Amino acid sequence: MRILITGGAGFIGSHLADRLLSEGHSVIAIDNLATGHTRNIEHLAGHERFQFIRHDVTEYMYIEGGLDVVLHLASLPSPVDYLKKPIPTLKVGALGTHKALGLARAKKARFMLASTSEVYGDPLVHPQPESYWGNVNPVGPRGVYDESKRFAEAITMAYHRYHGLDTRIFRIFNTYGPRMRPEDGRVVTNFIGQALRGQPLTVYDDGSRTRSFCFVSDLVDGIVKLMHSSEHEPVNLGNPLEMKIIEFAQIVLELTGARSEIVFVTPTDERTKDDPQVRRPDISRARTILGWEPRVSVQDGIGRTIDYFRERFAAEA
Numbered sequence: 043m044r045i046l047i048t049g050g051a052g053f054i055g056s057h058l059a060d061r062l063l064s065e066g067h068s069v070i071a072i073d074n075l076a077t078g079h080t081r082n083i084e085h086l087a088g089h090e091r092f093q094f095i096r097h098d099v100t101e102y103m104y105i106e107g108g109l110d111v112v113l114h115l116a117s118l119p120s121p122v123d124y125l126k127k128p129i130p131t132l133k134v135g136a137l138g139t140h141k142a143l144g145l146a147r148a149k150k151a152r153f154m155l156a157s158t159s160e161v162y163g164d165p166l167v168h169p170q171p172e173s174y175w176g177n178v179n180p181v182g183p184r185g186v187y188d189e190s191k192r193f194a195e196a197i198t199m200a201y202h203r204y205h206g207l208d209t210r211i212f213r214i215f216n217t218y219g220p221r222m223r224p225e226d227g228r229v230v231t232n233f234i235g236q237a238l239r240g241q242p243l244t245v246y247d248d249g250s251r252t253r254s255f256c257f258v259s260d261l262v263d264g265i266v267k268l269m270h271s272s273e274h275e276p277v278n279l280g281n282p283l284e285m286k287i288i289e290f291a292q293i294v295l296e297l298t299g300a301r302s303e304i305v306f307v308t309p310t311d312e313r314t315k316d317d318p319q320v321r322r323p324d325i326s327r328a329r330t331i332l333g334w335e336p337r338v339s340v341q342d343g344i345g346r347t348i349d350y351f352r353e354r355f356a357a358e359a
């Protein structure tokens with residue numbers, strides 16, 4: 043198949059490109075490099091089935107030839123990024139999704155939307171099944187991301203119902219692994235970076251909020267399985283193993299062997315406003331429909347991520 047990935051130079055997009063190329067498909071990666079980086083795809087330069095186009099998906103996209111699948115991953119998913127760039131975040135979720143849908147429709151291609159657990163907001167139902175409509179503050183600092191993704195889901199379903207477009211929606215829960223940006227401000231990169239530099243680990247507030255962390259190869263497996271299915275309704279993709287942020291800090295200390303202390307800080311900006319108290323996917327649908335569930339343990343996945351950052355910091359030193 044000929045597959046286009048928006049956000050193809052990003053963390054998840056580049057891993058997807060690798061997987062799809064290894065299965066014999068052709069891949070076109072589109073990215074404006076706002077948060078993606080050519081470092082993530084430089085090993086693909088010269089690959090006969092790979093093409094990179096630097097382009098902002100909120101602008102009209104012209105692609106020559108046919109396409110079988112449009113995978114729309116372009117996004118600014120880190121809270122620190124979307125607090126700094128609220129309008130680009132809204133634009134890529136809304137206008138970018140509209141453009142990507144238009145392209146899929148013109149090419150009669152399947153369209154797959156990368157959505158997010160943030161559509162559930164600060165959830166009042168735990169764990170979160172796809173049937174839960176969420177608890178989002180539209181005017182809070184996270185609203186720019188959450189609402190753009192909720193709009194993206196709505197317009198995807200509208201193209202499906204009104205234009206008969208063949209669509210998929212997957213809701214990604216916290217995912218980590220090699221190629222994350224060390225400076226993206228998220229908990230995984232902050233803690234690993236701090237531990238490897240011998241700095242204190244910054245646990246926000248009292249560290250009692252929970253997240254469930256999924257290794258990127260497991261997520262990619264789920265996306266590929268969904269691509270081959272015929273499921274139009276949203277599907278959660280994430281790891282149901284939930285932990286408190288303070289527990290996660292201890293795991294990072296253990297696996298890096300760092301002797302950093304853990305400090306409790308209360309951010310003075312808005313980054314923890316409306317921060318979901320708990321998050322864990324109910325993956326019953328993915329299990330039933332796709333026969334999918336995560337296989338990589340936190341120890342293994344975090345270990346591989348630490349190795350990546352060790353090498354990267356050493357190369358940059």
Ligand code: UDP
Binds near residue numbers: 228246251253287313
């Ligand atoms: N967090 C933290 N210390 C950090 C960065 C994040 O305690 O240095 C917390 C943050 O407040 C949130 C959780 O870790 O409760 C996950 O944050 P992240 O930015 O990774 O993504 P989110 O899941 O909120 O989208």
